[in-house]
Amino acid sequence: MIQSIYVNLPVEDLARSRSFWTKLGFSFNETFSDDKALCLMLNEGSICAMLLKREFFSTFTNRAVADHHTTQVLLAIGVDSRQKVDDMVSAALENGATRYREAADHGWMYYDCIADPDGHQWEIMYSDPNQLPT
Incomplete structure (x- = not known):
């Protein structure tokens, strides 16, 4: 484990x-x-x-290190509410992040996407498994 x-x-x-x-x-x-x-x-x-x-x-590493013009990994972090997603993304944008994709709302999952000042791509997300479509 x-x-x-x-x-x-x-x-x-x-x-x-x-x-x-x-x-x-x-x-x-x-x-x-x-x-x-x-x-x-x-x-x-x-x-x-x-x-x-x-x-x-x-x-x-013995490989070339990806720069901020390439995507090596997408990092998703879960937070406890839709409002927290919006608040965190807003704070990130005010402090040097950029949006690389628009927010997406799938009903049971909501996320927004930012690139930090080094270009690392982060998805800030909230999901409610009780809202999953059956």
């Missing part, structure tokens, strides 16, 4: 990343943060995004 997940993402500017995610209401695990990396806490104790300076990130 998986106890935790660490998603590793290359970033250009750690200070910009820290400021962006702090303004969205997230915190960092300072034990795993330094001048080469930030440990962004997505769900305290179980889900983290390691934001690694691009040069440092490249030491963990």
Whole structure:
């Protein structure tokens, strides 16, 4: 059974990343943060995004590192309400994110899509399994 997940993402500017995610209401695990990396806490104790300076990130792979003009992964994070989706996306857009796709409402699932300042694509979503069509 998986106890935790660490998603590793290359970033250009750690200070910009820290400021962006702090303004969205997230915190960092300072034990795993330094001048080469930030440990962004997505769900305290179980889900983290390691934001690694691009040069440092490249030491963990023998492949070319995707830049902000390509898509390597789509990251979806679930929140507890439609309003939280809208609030988080609004805060992200006000703090340097861009929208790469319009919001989608499927009745039982609602999500909106942003790219953070480093171009990583995030889907902020809310779903209500009780509303799934039968």
